[in-house]
Amino acid sequence: MRLKLLIASLSALCATAVLAEPADDIRASLSKLNLPVAIKTISESPISGVYQVQLDSGRILYASGDGQFLIQGALYDLSAAQPRNLTSAAEAAGIGEVVNALPQDQLVIFAPDKPKTHVTVFTDVDCGYCRLLHSEVGELNDLGIEVRYAAFPRSGPGQPSAKIMESIWCAEDRQEAMTEAKLGNKIETLTCDNPVNKQFALGQQVGVQGTPAIFMANGVLLPGYKPAAELAEQALANQ
Structure with missing residues (x-):
């Protein structure tokens, strides 16, 4: 049991380390654009080598792991019977947090x-x-x-x-x-x-x-x- 926990922990640490490098590269590249909104999170997307960049406003961008390429647009999942707009779903969740946080007064x-x-x-x-x-x-x-x-x-x-x-x-x-x-x-x-x-x-x-x-x-x-x-x-x- 302890061995399994140790392996799981090491796997998580390795995944974090692997993500840290492209995240740093992406942040460094995007800093050159002087975006009006700060980056909230950078995470893996369903496409290998492409990362999802969520801004503080809730909007979504995509970037290559080396930060050299930026994609703005909708990412669709075509694996099911009906196409699913993954970008729209992710943005709605983020934007909902932002809009609902507006002070009611x-x-x-x-x-x-x-x-x-x-x-x-x-x-x-x-x-x-x-x-x-x-x-x-x-x-x-x-x-x-x-x-x-x-x-x-x-x-x-x-x-x-x-x-x-x-x-x-x-x-x-x-x-x-x-x-x-x-x-x-x-x-x-x-x-x-x-x-x-x-x-x-x-x-x-x-x-x-x-x-x-x-x-x-x-x-x-x-x-x-x-x-x-x-x-x-x-x-x-x-x-």
């Missing part, structure tokens, strides 16, 4: 008394489909879905929509300010220490390319507007 939240699950929506006040989605927040709440809003002014920081969103986050009643802005009504211009720019940058890092960008509790991204009943069904299936 820095979000605008519309919640039922007893939520069954939640969605995090990167939103813009000037987006037509965002306004349509907001008109159905009450229905989503009735279906047990908590809606958490993060800011994503599509025109970028410092632009008029970003200024409106800053005023929302600085308002005493963020829910009311959000609803008024989504209706196209003018709200009081306010300034304070707010997370709008930080949330916009995070949205870019986790792959938001348009609004509304709806993240399920498990990190799966549902881009664009979906009717309340369909969105609630998706949310409950991806807790």
Whole structure:
């Protein structure tokens, strides 16, 4: 028994040593790219000689063991009857951790008394489909879905929509300010220490390319507007 444990321990140490060298080479090579997001982990991928690089944002890259080649894209497993997107699954798990870690006191939240699950929506006040989605927040709440809003002014920081969103986050009643802005009504211009720019940058890092960008509790991204009943069904299936 002790011999088996010793062999297992030695095998684990050897595997760690084997991985350490390519991981160091990959980190050294990627440091030259000045990536805006730090590397979280480097691990073996299903392809021999190719390593999975997970960034702090949850996004996935792939690199050769010597760090000389970098691959950005989806890795599919074709061994089963249906192709499986391994990259998407790994990214969803990582992104879910990042998005769910957003401090709730820095979000605008519309919640039922007893939520069954939640969605995090990167939103813009000037987006037509965002306004349509907001008109159905009450229905989503009735279906047990908590809606958490993060800011994503599509025109970028410092632009008029970003200024409106800053005023929302600085308002005493963020829910009311959000609803008024989504209706196209003018709200009081306010300034304070707010997370709008930080949330916009995070949205870019986790792959938001348009609004509304709806993240399920498990990190799966549902881009664009979906009717309340369909969105609630998706949310409950991806807790």
